[in-house]
Amino acid sequence: MEGATLSIGPGGLVMFVQFSDPTSVEVADLRRGKLDIGILTVGGTGILLTRFGAAMDTPRFPPQDAIVLECPFHIGLLPPDQRHLPTREGGLSLALTIIVQDQYGTQRGGRHLGLAIPTAEAIERIVARQAKEAARPGWTRASHDAEVDRFYERNPDIGRAADRLFAKAWARETVQ
Structure with a gap:
């Protein structure tokens, strides 16, 4: 199983990436490689889109060689407070923490970056x-779920x- 979930709220942004059996290359790519980040919306639902992988460092990479993960989010899923x-x-930005884990929930790597x-x-x-x-x-x-389904x-x-x-x-930004 591969996928990602974004936890968003007063504690900031944390993206949990799960790979069934992450390779050392995948973990290293996410920890230190080039990373594209995009922010989309579908109705009121936000989508954090990321793309990374060894293919990102070559001048002509086919898009299918990169790992693309999408994380729908809606702050309304949290309690009102x-x-x-x-x-x-003072010009500070938001931080994004990315945690890579295997199918057992064991942390295999991570990255912390300012957006x-x-x-x-x-x-x-x-x-x-x-x-x-x-x-x-x-x-x-259900409103949020319908927007995610439409996406x-x-x-x-x-x-x-x-x-x-x-x-x-x-x-959209690219982090080196």
């Missing part, structure tokens, strides 16, 4: 809208759709 991000002051200010601001705008949306009568988790119906193969999705991102 937790529907916010850490306060940024570019435009990426942080895009996430903050999405979260602020989500908090308002979730406070309105009628919003439910996957439109993008059944995320790896092949990555270039198009990154081009549509509200914010």
Whole structure:
């Protein structure tokens, strides 16, 4: 099983990446390699899109050789008093912690990085809208789930759709 989950809220952003049997190359690529980050929305739902892998370091890599992970998020899934991000002051940015684990939940590696200010601001705008949306009568988790389902119906193969999705991102950055 491969996949990723984003925990977002007052404690910041933590992305849990799970690989059935992560290779040392995959773990090293995520820890120290080039990493593309994009922020998308589908309705009110945010999507953190990442792309990494050894293929990212070559001038002409085919997109299918990179590992692409998507993490839908909605701050409305948290209790009302937790529907916010850490306060940024004095030009500071948001941090993203990435934890790689195997199928048993054993941590195999990680990375901690500061997001570019435009990426942080895009996430903050999405979260602020989500908090308002979730406070309105009628919003439910089912609303969020339907938006996630719609995203996957439109993008059944995320790896092949990555270039198009990154081009549509509200914010995008590459971390070296």
